[in-house]
Amino acid sequence: MAKLDLIDIRKTYPKSDLETLKGINISIEPGEFLILVGPSGCGKSTLMNTIAGLEDISSGEIRINDVDVSGLAPKDRDIAMVFQSYALYPNMTVRENMAFGLKIRKTPTTEIDAEIKRVSELLQIDHLLDRKPSQLSGGQQQRVAMGRALARRPKLYLFDEPLSNLDAKLRVEMRTEVKKLHQRLGTTIVYVTHDQIEAMTLADRIAVMKAGEVQQLGSPYEIYNHPTNMFVAGFMGSPSMNFVPITVLENSDGHACTELTGSDGKAQLLALPDKLKTYVGKKLMLGLRPEHISQQLSHHSETDLISAARFNIEILEPTGPETIAQITINDHAVHCRLAPDLSITAGQDLDLMIDVSKASFFDPDSERNILL
Amino acid sequence: MHSSSTSQGDNGLGRWLIYGVLALMALVYLLPLFVMLVTSFKTGTDIRTGSLISLPQEWVTDSWQAAWGTACTGVTCDGIKGYFWNSIKMVVPAVLISTFIGAFNGYVISKWRFKGSDLFFSLMLFGCFLPFQLVLLPMAAMLGKLGLANTTTGLVLVHVIYGVAFTTLFFRNYYINVPDELVKAAKLDGAGFFTIFWAILLPISKPIIMVTIIWQFTSIWNDFLFGVVYSGADSQPITVALNNLVNTSTGVKAYNVDMAAAIIAALPTLLVYFVAGKYFVRGLTAGSVKG
Ligand SMILES: Nc1ncnc2c1ncn2[C@@H]1O[C@H](COP(=O)(O)OP(=O)(O)OP(=O)(O)O)[C@@H](O)[C@H]1O
Ligand SMILES: [Mg+2]
Numbered sequence: 001m002a003k004l005d006l007i008d009i010r011k012t013y014p015k016s017d018l019e020t021l022k023g024i025n026i027s028i029e030p031g032e033f034l035i036l037v038g039p040s041g042c043g044k045s046t047l048m049n050t051i052a053g054l055e056d057i058s059s060g061e062i063r064i065n066d067v068d069v070s071g072l073a074p075k076d077r078d079i080a081m082v083f084q085s086y087a088l089y090p091n092m093t094v095r096e097n098m099a100f101g102l103k104i105r106k107t108p109t110t111e112i113d114a115e116i117k118r119v120s121e122l123l124q125i126d127h128l129l130d131r132k133p134s135q136l137s138g139g140q141q142q143r144v145a146m147g148r149a150l151a152r153r154p155k156l157y158l159f160d161e162p163l164s165n166l167d168a169k170l171r172v173e174m175r176t177e178v179k180k181l182h183q184r185l186g187t188t189i190v191y192v193t194h195d196q197i198e199a200m201t202l203a204d205r206i207a208v209m210k211a212g213e214v215q216q217l218g219s220p221y222e223i224y225n226h227p228t229n230m231f232v233a234g235f236m237g238s239p240s241m242n243f244v245p246i247t248v249l250e251n252s253d254g255h256a257c258t259e260l261t262g263s264d265g266k267a268q269l270l271a272l273p274d275k276l277k278t279y280v281g282k283k284l285m286l287g288l289r290p291e292h293i294s295q296q297l298s299h300h301s302e303t304d305l306i307s308a309a310r311f312n313i314e315i316l317e318p319t320g321p322e323t324i325a326q327i328t329i330n331d332h333a334v335h336c337r338l339a340p341d342l343s344i345t346a347g348q349d350l351d352l353m354i355d356v357s358k359a360s361f362f363d364p365d366s367e368r369n370i371l372l
Numbered sequence: 373m374h375s376s377s378t379s380q381g382d383n384g385l386g387r388w389l390i391y392g393v394l395a396l397m398a399l400v401y402l403l404p405l406f407v408m409l410v411t412s413f414k415t416g417t418d419i420r421t422g423s424l425i426s427l428p429q430e431w432v433t434d435s436w437q438a439a440w441g442t443a444c445t446g447v448t449c450d451g452i453k454g455y456f457w458n459s460i461k462m463v464v465p466a467v468l469i470s471t472f473i474g475a476f477n478g479y480v481i482s483k484w485r486f487k488g489s490d491l492f493f494s495l496m497l498f499g500c501f502l503p504f505q506l507v508l509l510p511m512a513a514m515l516g517k518l519g520l521a522n523t524t525t526g527l528v529l530v531h532v533i534y535g536v537a538f539t540t541l542f543f544r545n546y547y548i549n550v551p552d553e554l555v556k557a558a559k560l561d562g563a564g565f566f567t568i569f570w571a572i573l574l575p576i577s578k579p580i581i582m583v584t585i586i587w588q589f590t591s592i593w594n595d596f597l598f599g600v601v602y603s604g605a606d607s608q609p610i611t612v613a614l615n616n617l618v619n620t621s622t623g624v625k626a627y628n629v630d631m632a633a634a635i636i637a638a639l640p641t642l643l644v645y646f647v648a649g650k651y652f653v654r655g656l657t658a659g660s661v662k663g
Contacts, residue, residue, distance in 0.1 A: 049556075074556075081560050084553075085551055085553050100563070
């Protein structure tokens with residue numbers, strides 16, 4: 001178990017005039033599971049490679065247990081990495097793949113054997129030890145790749161999209177497996193994924209990256225419920241958060257509210273948190289997750305921040321456990337989550353409930369969350 | 373009409389047409405070999421009286437023995453056997469060394485990019501297009517300075533230098549398709565520069581090693597120009613001897629001996645192709661290594 005500190009990491013690839021990492025600061029506690037997410041090309045793999053020592057950094061410091069390792073070769077950092085492509089040595093058997101690193105480190109044979117036994121039993125690959133990687137299924141190769149990483153008992157594990165080559169079902173299985181493994185071994189893990197569910201379920205903390213910068217670092221709950229800006233808000237969650245431009249108004253009782261205009265052009269009032277009273281007359285972006293708009297729920301009476309409104313349902317997309325419906329508010333398409341057994345058809349009007357208590361509000365220019 | 377929708381008749385006719393053309397082509401290609409073979413088993417009189425493609429009246433192996441052991445190649449009359457061994461002594465080390473250097477170069481260029489490695493590779497590539505004639509004189513001067521003029525070692529050196537451009541290209545193109553992650557994983561496992569080459573890359577290089585060996589063996593074995601320029605009397609390769617044998621005219625031209633000698637000279641390349649040929653196509657097409 002190790003502590004990892006990334007201090008103002010900057011990286012510019014040679015022959016590139018763009019900075020790929022623009023000052024990354026993350027402290028990872030011993031035993032923590034940190035997940036990096038972000039759009040393709042934002043520098044996640046680059047950051048992983050710099051931590052592993054496979055790429056040099058242009059400036060900054062990488063500390064493992066308070067020791068600066070940024071000048072050390074990969075082998076001296078005691079880090080193991082699992083790659084998206086697994087990168088198993090094709091000429092070696094599963095056993096040899098796992099033993100390779102141990103042999104190079106001159107571990108005694110008896111110890112190697114014991115370690116391989118431990119790891120292969122842990123990952124349930126002990127019956128595959130004498131096979132070549134080409135004789136394994138994708139899921140088995142994935143396990144072997146993890147086994148190879150586990151065999152050395154390194155200080156730190158890096159996973160770069162380890163499950164993305166698996167089919168959906170296997171991916172869910174392996175996700176649980178990874179979670180169990182982490183709970184059992186309590187190792188420090190930095191993990192890159194494109195899969196939101198993977199990020200939400202596995203992470204102790206999530207770092208959302210964009211164009212070489214960390215946009216937000218926080219627990220899955222914080223990232224999901226209190227996104228610092230529109231990018232983070234839109235990135236996490238599926239279907240993603242709805243953004244509706246609104247103008248803050250004051251109603252006759254002196255409370256903050258706004259008008260929502262449906263596709264029929266009729267305006268309906270929506271109560272807003274009173275914290276927004278300082279914004280009366282200003283334009284804001286209202287961020288509503290699909291689950292914050294639902295059909296009328298009997299046990300949910302109308303309170304201050306739950307308003308009823310009637311909208312025309314334009315499109316219905318049943319997914320099984322729920323139905324995603326599309327409506328129009330203030331000329332913007334908005335998705336809402338409805339119960340699957342609701343008997344409605346597209347084109348109908350429906351009474352909906354909008355829960356603003358969990359909504360986010362953003363400055364339309366800076367795109368920052370104004371309530372944080 | 374597309375293959376799946378074509379009727380049986382159409383398909384059959386087209387197929388026969390293709391086979392017919394292919395067979396004809398094969399025949400045209402094989403005819404010279406056929407003529408060489410039958411001629412080498414004919415007696416002198418047989419050649420003069422029969423036609424070019426007729427079978428021997430009487431099958432004799434005299435000309436094979438003569439070509440191997442007694443035919444005159446210039447001033448000596450010991451056949452081509454000595455030169456055959458000269459060629460072997462030159463080809464084997466030249467092929468092995470140039471293949472190995474090519475593998476190593478390819479590894480460095482594709483997996484350990486350094487400043488100017490692309491330029492280095494471009495220059496290497498340029499070497500593939502240098503005509504032999506261009507290097508003849510400078511190379512002769514250099515061999516002289518090194519004291520390797522007219523020796524087999526000198527000839528090996530020349531072939532290695534000239535061949536490295538090709539072998540590097542082959543291996544570089546093969547290794548560029550090997551995922552970089554493999555090297556990264558090995559680095560994290562603690563493997564160094566040489567260990568990664570020996571333990572990870574070389575073991576998966578069999579197809580391209582075969583391609584390179586066939587290529588190098590064929591071009592070095594068949595080389596005439598370097599052989600004739602840089603070899604001494606006792607290090608001449610078989611191509612030079614063959615030329616001498618054919619050009620030594622004492623009395624009647626012994627076509628049967630010429631043919632036998634030519635076939636002997638061609639046998640090793642044929643052998644290499646038969647043994648390793650299946651890898652050739654495979655190695656050239658299958659670039660990437662699936663994990
Ligand atoms: N070796 C390199 N040389 C130059 N630029 C590079 C190199 N590797 C990556 N880049 C650039 O750096 C940026 C970040 O790449 P990186 O691979 O880290 O993205 P990523 O976040 O891992 O993306 P993905 O989600 O697609 O894996 C990209 O713009 C990429 O083009
Ligand atoms: Mg990546």
